[in-house]
Amino acid sequence: MLFIIGKGGVGKSTIAAALALLAAQRGKKTLLAELDTEESISFLFGSPSIEKANKKELYPGIYGLHVDGKAALEEYLGIILKSQRLKELIFRSKTYNYFVSAAPGLKELMAVGKLWYEEQLQDERTGSPLWDLIIVDTPATGHALQYIRMPKAAYDSFATGVVHREAKRVLDLIADPEKTLLNIVTTAEEMPVNETLDVVDKIRKKANLPLGYIFINKIFTPLWSGEMPSLPNPYNSPENGLLRSICHWAEVVMERWVRNKIQIDRLESKLPAPLIKIPYIFSAEITMKELLIITREIESQLKQLVISH
Amino acid sequence: MGLTDLLEEKKVIICCGSGGVGKTSIAAALAIKGAMMGKKTMALTIDPAKRLADSLGLKPKGNEETPIPLKNLGLIPGQDSGSLHAMLLDRRASWDELVVKYAPNEEIGKNILNNQFYKSLSHTFAGSQEYLAMEKLYDLYINRKYDLIIVDTPPTKHTLDFLEVPQRMTDFLDRKIIKWFMLPYFSAGRLGLKLLGKTGLFIFRRLEDATGIYVLKDISEFFLNLSSMIDGTIERMRKTSEVLRNKQTAFFLITSPEASVLAEANYFLRRVKELNIPLAAVIINKVNVVPEGIVNDNGLREIKALVKERWGLEKGLGERLVDNFLQFQLLARADKKRIQSFKQTLPSNQIMIYQVPCLEKDLHAINGLLTLNQYLFAGGGNYGNT
Structure with missing residues (x-):
C-alpha cells in the first residue's frame, strides 16, 4: 500500500495516477483510492466522476475508489449488524448521527479501516489478494496525518472491543514496511519543502511509520545547459516586443531553475529517503499523455535507484 | 467598488x-x-x-x-x-x-x-x-x-x-446529548432512561457493542467536565461568527x-x-x-530568423530560446482560457x-x-x- 502525502497544489493526484499507470503497465491490478471530501482522480483519466464508496475501472487494471468515512462506517456496521431491520432502525435514528459526530476521529478511522478491508479482499477464484x-x-498534509494517526489514537483510547481490535489490525498494516510506504510529493519551493521536512520528521520519529519515496514535482530546467546565454542587448530591440518576451521567459526559466536547485539541495542534504525528480510538464492540462511522460520518468529513476543501491 | x-x-x-x-x-x-x-x-x-x-x-x-x-x-x-x-x-x-x-x-x-x-x-x-x-x-x-x-x-x-462551528458546537453540546453520553457512567439511571427512551437506549447499546466504544467512562467524564465550560465558549463563538458576517x-x-x-x-x-x-x-x-505571442508557423519562422540575425547565437541555442518561449506561451493561453471559464462560474x-x-x-x-x-x-x- 502506497500512501501519497503532500501540501495542496503540489500534484499528489498526478503522481498517484502516474504510479498507478506504472503498476498497471507491469500487470498489477491496482486500486487507486482517494481520501477526500471531493473526488478528483477520475478527471485525470478522462473518466466521469466516481460515486462515493464505489469502485470504478478508470483504465485497464486501475480501479478508482472514493473513500468516504461515513459510508465506510455504515458498510462496516452493515457487516457486523446482521438484522436488516436493526440496520434501518439505527441508520435512521438521531442517536446514530450524534454517535458518529461525537466520537471524534471515528470517520477517519473508518476510512483507513476501509483501506485495510480492501487490502484483505481475496479473488474468489484464485484465493490470492484481490489487489x-x-x-x-x-x-492536504494536515488532514492526511489525521487519517494516518487515527488507528494508533483509537488503539490507545479504547482498551477493548471491536474498535480496539480493528485499530490494531489497521495499525499493523500501515506500520509494516514490507506492506506499506508513506510517500511524499512536494515542489522545489520553500514552503512545500519546509512542510516536507516537518512531515518526514513526524512520520519517522513520532508516528514511527515506514517512509518511502520523496517525489519532487514540477522542476524547471532550461532547454539549454548552464548559464543564461549572453544576448547582445536584447532590450535594445524596442521595435520587437517578441524578442523582448523571448528574452524575458529565458530569464524566468533560469530564475526558477536556480530557486528549484536551492530547495532540491536542501532536501538532498536533509532527507534520508530516496528522491525522484519530476520535470515541470508544459501543457494546458494533465491528461493521459502527460501522465505517461511522468510514468516513464518515474520508471527510469526507479531503475537508477535500484542500480545505485 | x-x-x-x-x-x-x-x-x-x-x-x-x-x-x-x-x-x-x-x-x-x-x-x-x-x-x-x-x-x-x-x-x-x-x-x-x-x-x-x-x-x-x-x-x-x-x-x-x-x-x-x-x-x-x-x-x-x-x-x-x-x-x-x-x-x-x-x-x-x-x-x-x-x-x-x-x-x-x-x-x-x-x-x-x-x-x-x-x-x-x-x-x-x-x-x-x-x-x-x-x-x-x-x-x-x-x-x-x-x-x-x-x-x-x-x-x-x-x-x-469555522463559520459553522458555533452552530455545530451548540448542537453537539446540547445538554441532552451530553447526558446521553454520561449514561453508561451513571449506569443508565432513571433520568437517563427517561431521556433516551427505550429505543434510544437500545440503539445506543447496539452501537456500543458494534464499535467497542463502550468503555465510556472517560468519554462521560470528559463531557461532564466540558459541560462546565460550554456556555462562555459558545457565546464567544457566536459573537465571532457575527463579526465575520457583519x-x-x-x-x-x-x-x-x-x-x-x-x-x-x-x-x-x-x-x-x-x-x-x-x-x-x-x-x-x-x-x-x-502579451505578444507567436500566432502561426509563419510567425515562428520569422521570429527564428530574426533571433538568428540579431543575436547570432551558436547552433541551436536560438531555437531553444524560442522553444522555451513557446512553452510559456502555451501555459499563458491555457491560463487565460481557464480564467475565462472560472469567471463564468462566479455567482454575481x-x-x-x-x-x-x-x-x-x-x-x-x-x-x-x-x-x-x-x-x-x-x-x-x-x-x-x-
Whole structure:
C-alpha cells in the first residue's frame, strides 16, 4: 500500500495516477483510492466522476475508489449488524448521527479501516489478494496525518472491543514496511519543502511509520545547459516586443531553475529517503499523455535507484 | 467598488484560499497598502515564509502584537496616522491552551487534560488553528485598537468550516446529548432512561457493542467536565461568527490559474454560497502572461530568423530560446482560457476579479510586495460574468 502525502497544489493526484499507470503497465491490478471530501482522480483519466464508496475501472487494471468515512462506517456496521431491520432502525435514528459526530476521529478511522478491508479482499477464484497494489491519494498534509494517526489514537483510547481490535489490525498494516510506504510529493519551493521536512520528521520519529519515496514535482530546467546565454542587448530591440518576451521567459526559466536547485539541495542534504525528480510538464492540462511522460520518468529513476543501491 | 474602496470601508478582510497561491504575501501586501492609506493596520498571519517574516522584521515568537515601523521598510505613509502591526499565530497552539483558558477552574482544566479520551484524540481534532485564528481576530476586533485587520487563513479548504462551528458546537453540546453520553457512567439511571427512551437506549447499546466504544467512562467524564465550560465558549463563538458576517467584514478568495487550484476555488465558492459569506473579491495570482505571442508557423519562422540575425547565437541555442518561449506561451493561453471559464462560474457581478502575473523576483522582499500592490491597485479589476 502506497500512501501519497503532500501540501495542496503540489500534484499528489498526478503522481498517484502516474504510479498507478506504472503498476498497471507491469500487470498489477491496482486500486487507486482517494481520501477526500471531493473526488478528483477520475478527471485525470478522462473518466466521469466516481460515486462515493464505489469502485470504478478508470483504465485497464486501475480501479478508482472514493473513500468516504461515513459510508465506510455504515458498510462496516452493515457487516457486523446482521438484522436488516436493526440496520434501518439505527441508520435512521438521531442517536446514530450524534454517535458518529461525537466520537471524534471515528470517520477517519473508518476510512483507513476501509483501506485495510480492501487490502484483505481475496479473488474468489484464485484465493490470492484481490489487489496487487493499493495507492492512496490523501487530502492536504494536515488532514492526511489525521487519517494516518487515527488507528494508533483509537488503539490507545479504547482498551477493548471491536474498535480496539480493528485499530490494531489497521495499525499493523500501515506500520509494516514490507506492506506499506508513506510517500511524499512536494515542489522545489520553500514552503512545500519546509512542510516536507516537518512531515518526514513526524512520520519517522513520532508516528514511527515506514517512509518511502520523496517525489519532487514540477522542476524547471532550461532547454539549454548552464548559464543564461549572453544576448547582445536584447532590450535594445524596442521595435520587437517578441524578442523582448523571448528574452524575458529565458530569464524566468533560469530564475526558477536556480530557486528549484536551492530547495532540491536542501532536501538532498536533509532527507534520508530516496528522491525522484519530476520535470515541470508544459501543457494546458494533465491528461493521459502527460501522465505517461511522468510514468516513464518515474520508471527510469526507479531503475537508477535500484542500480545505485 | 475597487480594492482601495474596500480597504477604506472595511474593518476586517479575510484572505482565504488553497495553499501555495501566495495568500500570505497578498495579505501582507494589502496590510502595507492599508497602513500607507493612513490606517492603523494589523496583519494576522499564520505561517509566513522565513524570508517574508525576516523582511517584515517579524519574530518567530507567536501571538504577540509586533509593531512594524513603516520607516524600517523604507516606506513613507500617505498620512501620519498610518501604522502597521503584525501578529504571527502560533502554529503549535493547540486545544490544550483553549482548555486551560476556558476551564472555570484549574482542577477541571487539569481533569480534561489528563483525561485519556481527550489525550489520545485531541491531536487528531481538526480545526484548532482555524478556531484560534478567529478567536484572535475577535479579540483584536473588540479591542478597537486597529482600523483594519487583514487575516491570512490556514491553507486548507476547510477554512470556512469555522463559520459553522458555533452552530455545530451548540448542537453537539446540547445538554441532552451530553447526558446521553454520561449514561453508561451513571449506569443508565432513571433520568437517563427517561431521556433516551427505550429505543434510544437500545440503539445506543447496539452501537456500543458494534464499535467497542463502550468503555465510556472517560468519554462521560470528559463531557461532564466540558459541560462546565460550554456556555462562555459558545457565546464567544457566536459573537465571532457575527463579526465575520457583519457589513464591515469582507472575504477575499485568493487562487492561482492552475486547474487543480481553480477546482478548489470552486469548492470555496460553493461554501461561500452555502454559508452566505460576504465575498468581495477574487484575486488570481501567479498568472502566466504573454502579451505578444507567436500566432502561426509563419510567425515562428520569422521570429527564428530574426533571433538568428540579431543575436547570432551558436547552433541551436536560438531555437531553444524560442522553444522555451513557446512553452510559456502555451501555459499563458491555457491560463487565460481557464480564467475565462472560472469567471463564468462566479455567482454575481458584485465580486471584483484581479489578476496578478507570475512575478519572478523575490516576492517576499518589500519591493516584491509593493510590486504586487501595483497590480492590485493600479489597474483595477473587472467583474465576473461580464
